[in-house]
Every structure is written in C-alpha cells, then in structure tokens.
Amino acid sequence: MTIHKGRGFACINYPIGMNLGGDPSQALVHSTPDGKFMVALSSIDLGQGMKSVTRQIASETLGVPVEDVYVDTADSDTGPHCMGSFASRGTHRVGNAVIRAAAEARKQMMEAAAEELEVNASDLDTDGAGNIHVKGAPGRSITVAETAIAAQFKQGRTLSGRGIFLVPPNEADPDTGDMTPVTCFAHAALVVDLEVDDETGEVEVTEINSAYEVGRALNPKLVEQQLIGGAWMGVSHALYETTEPYYPQRDHGPEDFNTYLQPGPGQIVPHHVAVLERPAEDAPFGGKGPGEMCANPVLPAVANAVYNAVGVRCDQLPITPEKVLKGIRANGGARPQGIR
Amino acid sequence: MAKTPVTFTLNDAEAALFVDPGAALVDVLRRGAGDLTPKQGCAQGTCGACTVLIDGVPHLSCLTLAETVQGRHVETTSGLAGGPDLHPLQKAFIEGFAAQCGFCTSGMLMAAKSLLDQTPDPTRDQVIEAISGNLCRCTGYEPIVDAILTAAAEMQGRPAQQGVR
Numbered sequence: 001m002t003i004h005k006g007r008g009f010a011c012i013n014y015p016i017g018m019n020l021g022g023d024p025s026q027a028l029v030h031s032t033p034d035g036k037f038m039v040a041l042s043s044i045d046l047g048q049g050m051k052s053v054t055r056q057i058a059s060e061t062l063g064v065p066v067e068d069v070y071v072d073t074a075d076s077d078t079g080p081h082c083m084g085s086f087a088s089r090g091t092h093r094v095g096n097a098v099i100r101a102a103a104e105a106r107k108q109m110m111e112a113a114a115e116e117l118e119v120n121a122s123d124l125d126t127d128g129a130g131n132i133h134v135k136g137a138p139g140r141s142i143t144v145a146e147t148a149i150a151a152q153f154k155q156g157r158t159l160s161g162r163g164i165f166l167v168p169p170n171e172a173d174p175d176t177g178d179m180t181p182v183t184c185f186a187h188a189a190l191v192v193d194l195e196v197d198d199e200t201g202e203v204e205v206t207e208i209n210s211a212y213e214v215g216r217a218l219n220p221k222l223v224e225q226q227l228i229g230g231a232w233m234g235v236s237h238a239l240y241e242t243t244e245p246y247y248p249q250r251d252h253g254p255e256d257f258n259t260y261l262q263p264g265p266g267q268i269v270p271h272h273v274a275v276l277e278r279p280a281e282d283a284p285f286g287g288k289g290p291g292e293m294c295a296n297p298v299l300p301a302v303a304n305a306v307y308n309a310v311g312v313r314c315d316q317l318p319i320t321p322e323k324v325l326k327g328i329r330a331n332g333g334a335r336p337q338g339i340r
Numbered sequence: 341m342a343k344t345p346v347t348f349t350l351n352d353a354e355a356a357l358f359v360d361p362g363a364a365l366v367d368v369l370r371r372g373a374g375d376l377t378p379k380q381g382c383a384q385g386t387c388g389a390c391t392v393l394i395d396g397v398p399h400l401s402c403l404t405l406a407e408t409v410q411g412r413h414v415e416t417t418s419g420l421a422g423g424p425d426l427h428p429l430q431k432a433f434i435e436g437f438a439a440q441c442g443f444c445t446s447g448m449l450m451a452a453k454s455l456l457d458q459t460p461d462p463t464r465d466q467v468i469e470a471i472s473g474n475l476c477r478c479t480g481y482e483p484i485v486d487a488i489l490t491a492a493a494e495m496q497g498r499p500a501q502q503g504v505r
Contacts, residue, residue, distance in 0.1 A: 047440030047478050225437045225483065232480025257386035257475065265468045265481035 001199035004336050006309025010301035011189040014293035015182035016283070017092045019170040025089075026080035027097040029058060029105040030160035033152040035130070035145030037062055037105065037159075039071045042079035043094045048291075049222040050090050056218055057095045057284050061102035062109070063126025064144050088291025091218065092183060095284030096165035104161030112151040112159060113142050184280040186288045187213040190231075192301040196309040198334040201321030203306055205235050208271040208298070215288030216279040226290045227273050234298025235269055236262050239318050311335030348409045350375065351419025359406040366390040366401035369416065377417035377446045381475070388474030391447035392416050398454045400473075417446040420453065428491040429453060436487035440478030447474045452488045461496055464489065 059066040113132040114121035133141035172179040190210040217223040254260035279286020312327030343358035381387035390401040393415035420427040455470035
C-alpha cells in the first residue's frame with residue numbers, strides 16, 4: 001500500500017448576471033419619520049450576506065450610518081420583484097437596483113433638508129454620521145432625523161426611492177451568434193493538494209490554495225466566509241455527495257442524512273485564500289460577488305489532483321474509493337503522473 | 341390519550357407542561373414552552389440542530405422523550421445570554437462569522453457550551469470531536485471551530501489561538 005500525493009489545478013471565469021431576459025431586480029427605499037431608512041427587497045438572504053451587502057450599499061448611497069438602514073426581504077408576495085438569490089447575481093443585480101432606489105431617496109432627503117435650511121439642495125452634503133450640512137460650513141446643518149420629521153409632518157413629502165436594474169434583453173445575432181450573455185466576469189484559480197491511498201482508493205484533500213478576483217470585496221469578511229464555506233462544499237461534491245450513486249438505478253441511494261455522505265468538522269481542509277479586487281465598472285461600488293464560483297473550481301482541481309497522484313481520470317462525480325480503485329486496477333496499478 | 345404533567349427547569353425558570361405521551365422534547369420546547377432556539381432539522385438524530393443540554397450533557401432533543409426530563413435541568417440557547425450580555429461563545433460566533441444561514445448555530449452553541457463547561461481549555465481536536473454530531477452546510481466548519489477556541493481563550497483570559505489557516 002502506498003499513499004500517493006497529487007496536486008491539481010483549475011481556474012474559472014464566472015459570469016455575473018445573466019443578460020438573457022434582462023435579469024431584472026427591483027428595490028424600494030423609504031424613510032420612517034425618525035430618519036431611519038427601510039430597503040424593501042424580495043431578494044432572500046440564505047446566509048450569503050444579501051441583507052448585509054445591500055444594507056451597506058444603501059447606507060453608502062444615502063449617506064447615512066449603516067445602523068440607520070434596515071433591509072426587509074420578508075415576503076415576495078408584497079415586496080418589489082426580484083428574479084431571486086441565485087447564480088451569482090445578487091450583489092450585482094440587486095445592488096445596482098438598491099443604488100438607484102437609494103439615490104432617488106437621497107435626492108428627496110436633500111431637497112427636504114434644503115427647504116429646512118433655506119439653501120439650495122445642490123449646496124448640501126451628508127457626513128455619513130446622520131447629519132446634512134452646507135458644503136464648507138459644517139455648522140449649518142440638520143440631522144437626517146429632523147429632516148425626516150419635517151418631511152413627514154411639515155412639508156408633506158416622502159423620502160423614498162424606486163430602483164430597478166434591467167439590462168436590455170440580448171439575443172444572439174442569427175448570422176454570427178454574437179451576443180453579450182452576461183454583464184461581467186469574476187475569476188478564480190485554485191490548487192488542490194491531496195493524497196490517494198492505492199489500497200483503499202480513499203482520497204484525502206490536505207490543502208487548498210486559491211486566488212479569487214471578485215471585483216471590490218464589499219464586505220471582506222463575508223467574501224472570505226463564502227469562499228471558505230463554498231470550497232468545503234466543492235470538496236464535498238467532488239468526493240462524497242450524491243443522491244444517485246448508481247445512476248440511473250435508485251438502488252442504494254441515500255434517503256436521509258444518515259446515508260447521505262458529507263464531510264464533517266473532522267475533514268476540515270486548510271484553505272488559503274487571496275482575494276484580488278478589480279472593481280467592475282457596471283457593478284455596485286465595483287463588487288461582482290463571489291456567488292456560486294466559490295464551489296465550482298474545487299471539483300476539477302480535485303479530479304486533476306487524483307489523476308496527478310495515481311493516473312486515474314475520473315469523469316464522474318463524486319470520486320469515490322470504488323471509482324479510484326477500479327481505475328487503478330484497469331491501469332494495472334497506480335501510475336503517479338509527473339514529479340513534484 | 342391522557343397528557344402527562346412534566347415539570348423541569350428550563351434555563352433559569354421552572355417549566356410545568358402537559359405533554360402528549362411519546363412527545364419529543366424538541367416539540368415540547370418549541371410548541372409548549374415557546375422556546376424556538378432548538379431547531380428541528382432531520383428529526384432522526386443526525387444533524388444536531390436540536391441539541392440541548394440536560395443536566396449539562398448534550399442531548400438530541402428530537403430523540404428525547406419529553407417525559408424523561410421530569411425534575412431535570414434543560415438548557416437551550418435562549419438561556420446562554422445573561423440579559424443584554426452575550427455569552428462569550430455567542431460573541432465569538434458573531435465576530436468570527438461562524439454562522440451563515442444560522443440553522444445549525446443553536447445546536448453548535450450548545451454542543452460547544454457543554455464542552456467548555458467540562459473542558460475549559462480544549463484542544464482543536466477536542467473542539468472538532470465535540471461538534472462532530474452537528475452538521476453545517478454553509479461554513480465548512482472552520483469558522484465555528486475557530487470561534488469556539490476564541491471563546492475558550494477569552495473565558496481563560498488569554499489571546500485567541502491561531503486557526504489552521
């Protein structure tokens with residue numbers, strides 16, 4: 001029995017936002033009379049950070065403290081329309097819609113403040129700490145809360161905004177096939193190191209090193225969290241998880257967590273991530289978002305590393321000990337590829 | 341069917357409930373006592389989301405008959421914080437981004453609390469062992485392990501240990 005070390009590489013260009021059908025999302029922003037702002041979305045947060053990042057985007061655009069912004073994604077029956085939180089579209093699509101809605105609300109907020117301060121709205125600026133002041137004269141100011149109260153009870157106006165992001169629906173040129181199917185691309189390269197036991201066929205991933213280019217990392221800790229958790233899921237899909245182990249037969253298929261194989265905390269793989277930031281022009285504050293691609297490159301990198309270790313090319317996932325052993329036997333033994 | 345009266349200590353309060361024979365503790369806590377922190381994930385004892393402490397020992401409340409906690413002390417995540425002050429584990433989970441969707445978090449916190457109650461200064465392997473009955477589909481576990489070690493360090497009054505990364 002020998003443990004063979006292997007290293008595999010994969011890289012990915014990942015599309016952000018599907019232009020087919022325009023891929024629209026809407027956002028609505030309004031203030032409450034105490035100067036807090038509510039962002040209404042139907043873009044559900046499944047834990048990826050949709051609420052956090054849209055809250056940051058709204059706060060930055062409005063010029064008010066992030067603590068004064070709430071994001072409500074409660075109900076797609078009553079909220080503004082969204083295509084959904086999927087396919088690495090959330091930060092880009094919804095973020096852009098939030099910018100538009102928040103910009104309109106900011107305009108109304110500045111007009112309401114201008115009326116109170118008896119100045120021109122274009123001479124006003126926000127300090128990001130809850131105050132609106134005359135440019136160059138911080139002393140001449142009014143709080144956002146006072147502005148909202150004046151708008152609500154004195155001026156009779158709302159501080160609100162509507163936003164939608166929709167790209168012109170794009171179809172392939174019938175002659176050339178030319179089209180613009182996506183808005184921008186995120187990129188990643190990933191190296192997997194692993195060990196293959198040629199007696200049992202078991203594969204153990206020992207280390208992952210990756211570099212991700214996600215535009216501006218709007219919330220660096222959330223980006224890192226996504227990349228670490230997503231890579232874990234990639235390892236899981238590469239080596240363990242399947243509902244159809246003997247497709248198309250359902251025999252021996254898992255039916256619950258007792259029989260559905262997935263790695264636990266004992267299988268944590270050290271993962272070193274480098275996040276590169278190349279803001280995209282059409283993305284909200286340059287952020288494209290990590291999304292689905294945090295899991296995707298792990299799978300081909302693992303498959304390549306297994307080939308590198310024992311010379312077995314698995315073209316079906318997951319790469320189970322059974323498949324590895326069958327491959328080793330078919331080759332008449334382990335055939336380590338290349339020298340590391 | 342006749343209901344059974346069960347009295348037990350739920351966190352710091354006395355609970356007295358009538359339960360159906362065979363009722364699972366998780367259902368009684370959630371529906372009877374209104375404590376929604378134990379989550380029911382798989383209802384077969386695999387995922388650990390329903391983990392509560394009974395007399396300090398972690399139990400899967402989906403597989404525990406409610407009648408068996410008569411006279412015992414049940415701890416859930418809602419009892420972790422002391423008023424507005426979060427438990428060091430809760431703080432470490434928040435600051436270490438150890439939750440994404442949050443469904444496993446209650447179970448993880450209770451498994452971790454039981455560990456730290458008995459082993460205040462655990463090794464990384466002991467932390468991994470302690471949460472090995474709890475599934476998480478979002479984080480890849482590493483931020484959770486790091487958060488538990490950070491909380492342990494803080495409770496010991498020393499700087500946090502280095503993570504594996």
